[in-house]
Amino acid sequence: MLATLVAAPYHKPGWVYEEKYDGYRILAYKEGPRVTLLSRNAKDKTAAFADVARAVAGLRRRSLALDGEVVGFDPHLVSRFQLLQQGGVPLVYVVFDCLWVDGQDLRNEPLHVRRRRLEEAIGSPGKTAHVFPSRRLAGDGFAAYEEAKAKGWEGIIAKDDSGPYVESRSTKWLKVKVHQEEELVIGGYTPPGGSRTHFGALLLGGYAGGALRYVGKVGTGFSQRTLATLHRKFRPLLQRTPPFADPPREKGAIWLAPRLVAQVAFQEWTSDRKLRQPVFLGLRDDKRPGDCVLP
Numbered sequence: 001m002l003a004t005l006v007a008a009p010y011h012k013p014g015w016v017y018e019e020k021y022d023g024y025r026i027l028a029y030k031e032g033p034r035v036t037l038l039s040r041n042a043k044d045k046t047a048a049f050a051d052v053a054r055a056v057a058g059l060r061r062r063s064l065a066l067d068g069e070v071v072g073f074d075p076h077l078v079s080r081f082q083l084l085q086q087g088g089v090p091l092v093y094v095v096f097d098c099l100w101v102d103g104q105d106l107r108n109e110p111l112h113v114r115r116r117r118l119e120e121a122i123g124s125p126g127k128t129a130h131v132f133p134s135r136r137l138a139g140d141g142f143a144a145y146e147e148a149k150a151k152g153w154e155g156i157i158a159k160d161d162s163g164p165y166v167e168s169r170s171t172k173w174l175k176v177k178v179h180q181e182e183e184l185v186i187g188g189y190t191p192p193g194g195s196r197t198h199f200g201a202l203l204l205g206g207y208a209g210g211a212l213r214y215v216g217k218v219g220t221g222f223s224q225r226t227l228a229t230l231h232r233k234f235r236p237l238l239q240r241t242p243p244f245a246d247p248p249r250e251k252g253a254i255w256l257a258p259r260l261v262a263q264v265a266f267q268e269w270t271s272d273r274k275l276r277q278p279v280f281l282g283l284r285d286d287k288r289p290g291d292c293v294l295p
Contacts, residue, residue: 001067001097001165003157003173005295010158010174011141016111019135019148020155020175021094022079023071024049024286028056028093030064037070039286045070052093055130061121065100067165068093068134078152081181081263085282095122096134096157099165107165114165148178155179181265181281185212185289187243188255189234190219197224198231202262202280203248206294211245213294215273218264221280230283233260258289 025040026049035057037045046053049070056066070093072083083089098118099107106114115133122131137144141158148156155177163172185207190200201219205212222230237256247253261284267277273294 001167001173002169003175004169004171006174006176009142009145009156009176012158014161015141015158016161017137017139017141017144018096018157018159019137019153020157020177021069021071021134022081022154022181023069023084023094026052026068026070026093028052028064028066028068028095030056030059030061030066032062033057041286041288043286045286049091049093052091052130055093059121059123059131062102063100064098064102064121066093066095066118066121067097067099068095070094076152079154081281091130093131094134095131097165110162110164111159112161145176145178153178154181179265180268181263182206182275182295183261183263183284183287183292184215185243185258185292186256186260186262187212187214187258188250188253190217190250191252191254196227198227199234199254202230203244203250203253204262204264204275204278205244205258206292207290208294212243212258213273214244214246214248215294216275216278217248217250218262218275218278218280220278221265226280233283261285261287261289261292 027038029036035053037049037053039045070091071079072089074080098114101117101121119133122133137147144156158174160172184204186202187205188203192200201217203217205214234256237259239255239257242255243258263281263284265279265281266275270276
């Protein structure tokens, strides 16, 4: 189930509000001792998130299907996508829905029932080191948004407490961003300059009307290791022509087949639909390029 992006905070009676996390969306399946963790594009992440898989395997229920986000928290308990890329912090599975428990399909049950079954399956926060229920916020959507702003969270998710779980994008779940982040397709790069090695900046785009539209370039947020790793990934994707319907006039630009997805933080969209002050956060292998549709 995917949330619909809205531009401003939202409040409606009968809705609940949760923290929006900045990590990998993961479905966890448990059948006896066997656990499988799948990303939203069905990639098996069980080995990559082994501590989480072991924690789910240790839950008391015989069979479970859980929906949540694997995240890394900074010292202020703010989830940061970069921490998943860099490693060095414990990974936590923040669970916000329960779809199946011990042979019972819960998807048509209202959210408040699924939440209760979720909390029963997981136990109290802190009981299992790598699995927690998602954080519920103030009952008023505007107050919840202010709380997210004050604590530096990515945003909030508003949910209809009586709604079922549907396997599509839905207006029963709404997301409001505090910080601007977007998943965008890498369509090329510029040559390195000065002391920079491998490449200068990434050329980014998103889909609109079926065409890949150029939205700007990002040249910050890279470590030397990241520059080298990305450059290796670019080699098999080189092509002669730009993948953009409206390619930028960049001297010496090197074009790539649109196969890689980057997560980028930025200040705002400009009036001509370009990124202002973007920063590279990391690659995403859990999202298809075609899913990167411009808002």
